[in-house]
Amino acid sequence: xxxxxxxxxxxxxxxxxxxxxxxxxxxxxxxxxxxxxxxxxxxxxxxxxxxxxxxxxxxxxxxxxxxxxxxxxxxxxxxxxxxxxxxxxxxxxxxxxxxxxxxxxxxxxxxxxxxxxxxxxxxxxxxxxxxxxxxxxxxxxxxxxxxxxxxxxxxxxxxxxxxxxxxxxxxxxxxxxxxxxxxxxxxxxxxxxxxxxxxxxxxxxxxxxxxxxxxxxxxxxxxxxxxxxxxxxxxxxxxxxxxxxxxxxxxxxxxxxxxxxxxxxxxxxxxxxxxxxxxxxxxxxxxxxxxxxxxxxxxxxxxxxxxxxxxxxxxxxxxxxxxxxxxxxxxxxxxxxxxxxxxxxxxxxxxxxxxxxxxxxxxxxxxxxxxxxxxxxxxxxxxxxxxxxxxxxxxxxxxxxxxxxxxxxxxxxxxxxxxxxxxxxxxxxxxxxxxxxxxxxxxxxxxxxxxxxxxxxxxxxxxxxxxxxxxxxxxxxxxxxxxxxxxxxxxxxxxxxxxxxxxxxxxxxxxxxxxxxxxxxxxxxxxxxxxxxxxxxxxxxxxxxxxxxxxxxxxxxxxxxxxxxxxxxxxxxxxxxxxxxxxxxxxxxxxxxxxxxxxxxxxxxxxxxxxxxxxxxxxxxxxxxxxxxxxxxxxxxxxxxxxxxxxxxxxxxxxxxxxxxxxxxxxxxxxxxxxxxxxxxxxxxxxxxxxxxxxxxxxxxxxxxxxxxxxxxxxxxxxxxxxxxxxxxxxxxxxxxxxxxxxxxxxxxxxxxxxxxxxxxxxxxxxxxxxxxxxxxxxxxxxxxxxxxxxxxxxxxxxxxxxxxxxxxxxxxxxxxxxxxxxxxxxxx
Amino acid sequence: xxxxxxxxxxxxxxxxxxxxxxxxxxxxxxxxxxxxxxxxxxxxxxxxxxxxxxxxxxxxxxxxxxxxxxxxxxxxxxxxxxxxxxxxxxxxxxxxxxxxxxxxxxxxxxxxxxxxxxxxxxxxxxxxxx
Numbered sequence: 035x036x037x038x039x040x041x042x043x044x045x046x047x048x049x050x051x052x053x054x055x056x057x058x059x060x061x062x063x064x065x066x067x068x069x070x071x072x073x074x075x076x077x078x079x080x081x082x083x084x085x086x087x088x089x090x091x092x093x094x095x096x097x098x099x100x101x102x103x104x105x106x107x108x109x110x111x112x113x114x115x116x117x118x119x120x121x122x123x124x125x126x127x128x129x130x131x132x133x134x135x136x137x138x139x140x141x142x143x144x145x146x147x148x149x150x151x152x153x154x155x156x157x158x159x160x161x162x163x164x165x166x167x168x169x170x171x172x173x174x175x176x177x178x179x180x181x182x183x184x185x186x187x188x189x190x191x192x193x194x195x196x197x198x199x200x201x202x203x204x205x206x207x208x209x210x211x212x213x214x215x216x217x218x219x220x221x222x223x224x225x226x227x228x229x230x231x232x233x234x235x236x237x238x239x240x241x242x243x244x245x246x247x248x249x250x251x252x253x254x255x256x257x258x259x260x261x262x263x264x265x266x267x268x269x270x271x272x273x274x275x276x277x278x279x280x281x282x283x284x285x286x287x288x289x290x291x292x293x294x295x296x297x298x299x300x301x302x303x304x305x306x307x308x309x310x311x312x313x314x315x316x317x318x319x320x321x322x323x324x325x326x327x328x329x330x331x332x333x334x335x336x337x338x339x340x341x342x343x344x345x346x347x348x349x350x351x352x353x354x355x356x357x358x359x360x361x362x363x364x365x366x367x368x369x370x371x372x373x374x375x376x377x378x379x380x381x382x383x384x385x386x387x388x389x390x391x392x393x394x395x396x397x398x399x400x401x402x403x404x405x406x407x408x409x410x411x412x413x414x415x416x417x418x419x420x421x422x423x424x425x426x427x428x429x430x431x432x433x434x435x436x437x438x439x440x441x442x443x444x445x446x447x448x449x450x451x452x453x454x455x456x457x458x459x460x461x462x463x464x465x466x467x468x469x470x471x472x473x474x475x476x477x478x479x480x481x482x483x484x485x486x487x488x489x490x491x492x493x494x495x496x497x498x499x500x501x502x503x504x505x506x507x508x509x510x511x512x513x514x515x516x517x518x519x520x521x522x523x524x525x526x527x528x529x530x531x532x533x534x535x536x537x538x539x540x541x542x543x544x545x546x547x548x549x550x551x552x553x554x555x556x557x558x559x560x561x562x563x564x565x566x567x568x569x570x571x572x573x574x575x576x577x578x579x580x581x582x583x584x585x586x587x588x589x590x591x592x593x594x595x596x597x598x599x600x601x602x603x604x605x606x607x608x609x610x611x612x613x614x615x616x617x618x619x620x621x622x623x624x625x626x627x628x629x630x631x632x633x634x635x636x637x638x639x640x641x642x643x644x645x646x647x648x649x650x651x652x653x654x655x656x657x658x659x660x661x662x663x664x665x666x667x668x669x670x671x672x673x674x675x676x677x678x679x680x681x682x683x684x685x686x687x688x689x690x691x692x693x694x695x696x697x698x699x700x701x702x703x704x705x706x707x708x709x710x711x712x713x714x715x716x717x718x719x720x721x722x723x724x725x726x727x728x729x730x731x732x733x734x735x736x737x738x739x740x741x742x743x744x745x746x747x748x749x750x751x752x753x754x755x756x757x758x759x760x761x762x763x764x765x766x767x768x769x770x771x772x773x774x775x776x777x778x779x780x781x782x783x784x785x786x787x788x789x790x791x792x793x794x795x796x797x798x799x800x801x802x803x804x805x806x807x808x809x810x811x812x813x814x815x816x817x818x819x820x821x822x823x824x825x826x827x828x829x830x831x832x833x834x835x836x837x838x839x840x841x842x843x844x845x846x847x848x849x850x851x852x853x854x855x856x857x858x859x860x861x862x863x
Numbered sequence: 864x865x866x867x868x869x870x871x872x873x874x875x876x877x878x879x880x881x882x883x884x885x886x887x888x889x890x891x892x893x894x895x896x897x898x899x900x901x902x903x904x905x906x907x908x909x910x911x912x913x914x915x916x917x918x919x920x921x922x923x924x925x926x927x928x929x930x931x932x933x934x935x936x937x938x939x940x941x942x943x944x945x946x947x948x949x950x951x952x953x954x955x956x957x958x959x960x961x962x963x964x965x966x967x968x969x970x971x972x973x974x975x976x977x978x979x980x981x982x983x984x985x986x987x988x989x990x991x992x993x
Contacts (some may be wrong), residue, residue, distance in 0.1 A: 376948070380918070383947035387968040388876040391884070394972060400887045423969060821981075824963060 064171040068122055070095045073168070082175050083137055084148075102136035102147040110135030110152075117156050122166050127157040132176055151180040252327065252344040258305055260284040263339065272346050274320030290316035290324050304331055304340045312697060314347070326351045328696070347696075350666070354673050354701055361677070361705065368437045375433050382426050389419040421556070428558035432542065435565040438681075442484035442569055443843035445756065446593045449479045449513045449520065456492040457511060460500060468506045471496075475513040480593040481520050486843065487566050494563045495524040495586050501555075503528035503583075519572075519589040530580040539576070540564045568683050571657075591657075614728055615639040617658040619649045619675065620693075621667040625713070629662055629693065632717040633724065646670050654684040660727045661685075662720075663707070665694035673705060680706030689727035693720070739765040740852075741782035743773040743799075744817075745791040749840075753786060753817070760849060770794025774802070777809060783856065786848075787834070789818040797826075800833050813855055817844060865891035866983045869910035871901045871927060872945070873919045877968075881914060881945075884972060890979075898922050902930070905937055912982050914975075917946040917957060925960035932961040941982035945970060
């Protein structure tokens with residue numbers, strides 16, 4: 035017993051409480067089932083993860099320890115899951131790298147997650163069948179260590195880098211020695227090169243200096259401090275100060291007080307680097323006078339230096355101002371003359387009224403019979419009065435023309451019908467003297483003219499022919515085409531006009547010596563006629579020989595027939611007709627070439643005039659459809675030329691596009707420029723300006739037709755033709771009923787409506803249209819020859835867009851109104 | 864029955880001329896030399912047409928036409944302006960002031976007769992659908 039007990043088995047100890055032991059181990063342990071449910075945890079683990087045993091036992095691992103939802107980069111849970119799956123699969127322990135796996139803080143400590151770093155190892159516990167029965171998850175909380183090493187890592191890295199670099203440098207120094215020797219050779223070559231370059235640079239600077247010194251333009255470099263830094267000698271020449279004097283004071287002190295603020299603003303925007311600008315200001319010269327400078331400035335280094343170039347434009351400016359003043363003066367005196375003439379005419383008419391009226395009553399013997407002598411006297415009084423009246427009317431007419439107050443209402447006039455009209459009106463006079471009158475005009479010959487004034491011209495010349503040709507004479511009125519013009523001739527079989535008087539007969543109040551008998555004329559007829567022809571762009575001349583009659587003739591611009599217009603568009607049939615011609619007036623050949631190529635490539639015929647002094651004559655001769663005009667030219671500048679072009683009857687109607695570096699559109703407009711472009715000019719804006727001048731709105735317009743309603747075929751066709759020529763699409767209706775169905779079937783853009791028509795009148799149509807909501811807003815222009823009552827006028831003003839009377843010149847007004855009414859549509863399309 | 868015409872004209876010779884001619888043409892005539900006088904001429908019997916000199920000394924004769932157009936009882940009375948102004952702008956101003964027609968001085972009696980006939984016998988009223 036003893037022996038057995040001596041050798042004996044160790045004294046039996048009580049079985050340890052393994053659970054208590056496990057729970058008390060200092061390490062952080064967790065035991066999981068293969069399904070990753072928590073079955074046991076050490077106290078240390080619970081403390082470290084801020085959990086309680088009763089809260090976690092039996093629960094799924096990742097339900098208890100989810101990823102921190104606020105850390106989008108959290109990988110702790112997925113890494114742990116992979117490791118655990120590996121353990122289950124391979125039945126081997128798996129050590130994981132240090133993991134960031136934030137821990138959920140319990141609600142009592144404020145909730146949320148706490149940043150933690152862990153070093154986990156997962157080991158399998160295998161059963162008798164070598165299947166995994168448990169996984170032991172052991173971790174170490176390495177949070178503190180990680181934090182410390184994060185701080186340390188940076189420092190350590192620096193130290194290591196330094197050490198490494200020092201070693202590298204040592205190595206490099208050895209290897210560079212060779213390179214330095216090689217570099218020395220290169221350096222020597224570079225030094226020689228540099229010396230050569232410096233010499234060249236000196237030469238270049240000398241050249242630049244030469245340019246700077248010799249330039250007639252005022253060149254300067256100004257500093258942001260308000261002082262000039264460098265000036266060329268042109269300044270001394272223009273202002274009379276020495277360069278030193280100009281450099282000594284802020285430049286604003288030399289500037290006209292009124293221009294200082296604007297200049298300071300310009301300098302400020304230059305300093306902000308706001309690109310190149312051009313503006314004008316005045317500088318005081320040493321003699322106290324001021325010179326106008328036009329500036330071009332470019333900020334080269336923003337805020338530091340401004341490189342600027344100025345040109346002395348004082349003379350140009352003075353010419354300009356003088357021209358503007360002269361023009362204003364001329365306008366004022368012209369207005370005064372108008373006023374004077376109007377008053378004079380009124381004052382003369384009042385007494386004439388009594389002279390003519392009472393002599394009329396006496397002639398009619400309403401208050402008893404007159405004896406022969408009394409009747410003769412009264413007749414003298416009456417015809418004297420009538421002569422005075424004609425004089426007044428003619429003087430008024432002539433003055434209006436000379437003052438440029440007579441506006442021609444140009445339209446296409448058919449010569450055949452106008453000739454017949456004039457001859458018919460004068461036939462009674464001709465019959466009295468047994469004259470035969472003949473007319474000869476090729477059919478369809480059409481000119482551009484004011485029909486009223488053109489008729490006046492014909493009546494005057496025919497009237498003279500009738501008057502001065504002895505009884506039984508022959509008078510011919512003829513027209514024929516001569517190139518792009520029409521030549522009109524009035525030929526008589528009268529006594530002829532002596533060569534010595536041929537020129538003088540166009541003077542006011544000049545009378546032929548041979549016409550000694552009491553003529554009724556005022557002596558102004560031919561003077562007026564000549565002016566009217568000139569206003570139309572023609573010239574009235576006379577061919578006559580004593581004993582073999584006289585021939586007065588003049589030319590007017592021809593209007594091409596429709597088929598010729600087509601040919602003109604195609605540009606093929608007649609090279610001289612060709613596309614629209616533009617005259618480029620420009621003395622600088624480079625600029626001229628540029629404008630020419632811009633225009634030519636856009637399909638315009640271009641002529642260049644490089645001598646401004648000849649430009650007016652060239653324009654008058656060439657009759658271009660538009661002119662481009664430079665301003666700074668020599669020997670005469672463009673302003674004067676512009677004024678000449680706009681005051682010469684031969685050229686005044688030709689649109690002018692100013693193309694200049696001078697940026698003064700207001701002056702241009704005042705002197706009559708139609709468009710104003712500042713150089714440099716882009717092709718698109720140049721072509722657009724020319725297009726605007728030519729008024730070619732037609733092709734781009736996409737609009738419904740304009741309906742012309744008139745029962746008189748010639749009138750209807752005339753209106754239609756007028757509109758077609760402006761590029762409008764036109765439909766016609768020959769009466770009210772037709773117009774009604776036209777509008778009902780397809781709404782026109784606008785209606786031009788006659789009032790008096792058989793069956794359905796214009797009034798009735800208008801009333802119908804206004805009641806129908808479909809047509810209530812249809813624009814209607816009324817064009818009528820009817821004398822309107824006040825009520826009718828009021829009615830029409832309410833219900834139509836415009837009202838024109840046929841017995842007044844209406845064409846131009848109608849086209850203008852049409853353009854205004856339809857312009858918005860054209861812009862939309 | 865004689866048609867009654869009011870002549871408003873400040874120049875005595877021209878006033879007498881118009882009155883004499885109208886009387887010899889068979890019209891009943893009254894006359895006024897100033898605007899003030901003219902305003903008093905629209906009692907009974909009322910004139911059927913007015914011949915109005917546009918410039919009455921310093922006064923604008925058109926004031927009478929404008930005044931007439933504002934009187935409900937008188938607005939239908941036709942006014943024919945008689946003017947020595949020859950400009951087209953003057954004519955426009957005259958028609959704008961409410962005158963129905965216009966004859967210019969020196970007066971052509973034939974055209975005045977046509978105008979009077981138009982306004983008196985047709986009443987100046989034309990049916991719109993004519």
